Amino acid sequence: MRADATRNVEAVLRAAAQVFSADPQARIPDVAAAAGVDRRTVYRRFESREDLLLAVYRTRLDHLESLIASTLEDSRPPREALLTFCAGGIRLSRDWPADIRAVADPGIRRRREELDERMEAFLRRAGVVAPGLPNGWALRVLQTQLHTAAQETSLEPAAAAELVVRTFLHGVSV
Template sequence: MRADATRNVEAVLRAAARVFSADPLARISDVAIAAGVDKRTVYRRFDSREDLLLAVYRARLDRLSELIDVSFSGDLAVRDALLTFAEGGIRLSRDWPVDIRAVTDQEIQRRRAELDARMDDFLGRTGVIAPGLPPGWALRVLQTQLHTVAQEMPALEPGPAAALVIETFLHGVGA
């Protein structure tokens, strides 16, 4: 793919993430306007609104996979790995604000489950999670905190927000 075509696809996917997050019933023409391209450009790459939305979900999962690779590679201390993941996760959620939790596409569900398992495995190996918690609990708590700060507290910059999330995750909110 040509460099300008690659840039256009990236712009369309990022715009679609924002547009569909703000209006789940948005049309492809709305995405094209937000991306600064003609709607024919969008239709050359995506056959339908559903194809475009699935491509957005795949792109978000691709970025999450890259973030997991960087954060949990084993080269960082646990706290640093968690901070790296949290800051990157906040940025990712703000750049790609679509919610993939309710997606019914089997491929997307499989990939999300695979990435969740990688994150859960890391959390389980760190020794910072209390024993006896239900499977997946720590991961869901972390994901919920990241989602909340990313989407509901936009005034918090990613770095300080990540530090707040990890402090809360590791030590709670008690005095």
């Protein structure tokens, strides 16, 4: 793919993530306008709105997979890895706000479950999951906190990550 075509696809995907997040009923012309391209440019690459949405979800998962690999699967101390992951996760959610939790596509769902398993394994290895918690509970709590922190744009990702990790590890009580 030519460099300008690659830039256009990236711009379309980023715009689509933002546009569909703000307006789930948005159409391809809305995405094209936000990306600064002609709608024909979008249709040349994506046959339908659904194809474009799936591409956004796949791209978000690509970024999440890279984040997991670069932060949770190395030898750094667990709190440092968690802080770095959370800051990256907050940036990822702000850049790619498309919610993939309810996506029905089997490939997307399977990939999300695999990534969740990798994150859950990290939390267990790090020793931050209290005994007796149901499987997946700690991860869901962390994901909910990350989602909330991503919405709180008054906090920079590093500060938001520190707040998330502190709350996740120690709770909110005195």
